[in-house]
Amino acid sequence: MDGQLQKKNVLLMLLLVLITYGIYIPVWFLNRKDTFNDLDSREKLSGGPIIFLLIIFIISAVMLIPSILFMETELGIMIDALDRIITLVGGIIILVLSFKVRRILSEHYKTNLLGVATFFFTLFYLQYTINRFLENKKVNSPIW
Secondary structure (H helix, E strand, O other), rough: OOOHOOOHHHHHHHHHHHHOOOOHHHHHHHHHHHHHHOOOOOOOHHHHHHHHHHHHHHHHHHHHHHHHOOOOHHHHHHHHHHHHHHHHHHHHHHHHHHHHHHHHHHHHHHHOOOOOHHHHHHHHHHHHHHHHHHHHHHHHHHOO
């Protein structure tokens, strides 16, 4: 079942998050949702929070230009305040999704992933862990 999980470069992921102004984060969850849900776990990911996260991050990215153009004005301050709220809500959703994926991977691989690492590094830690699981499976599988 976990043949669908793919190894990804964590540093490249970090670069993609920076380049896309965070939009890569919900894309990462969305692209892997079905794969995570196919793993042997009672926990499942719902698409609703991921889509909501994608929408608010796109809104935040679009608001970046007016925020810069009207930086010192009242409108700019309002846009910046709205962006802070979006960032807070988005961060909370990312944490919830990350801990849900952590539970899915922990149950499927019958191991305990680090909660502190999940909290601070979210999808980067999860992808690192997936990479490790895939490497260990490859090393332990017979060569035919």
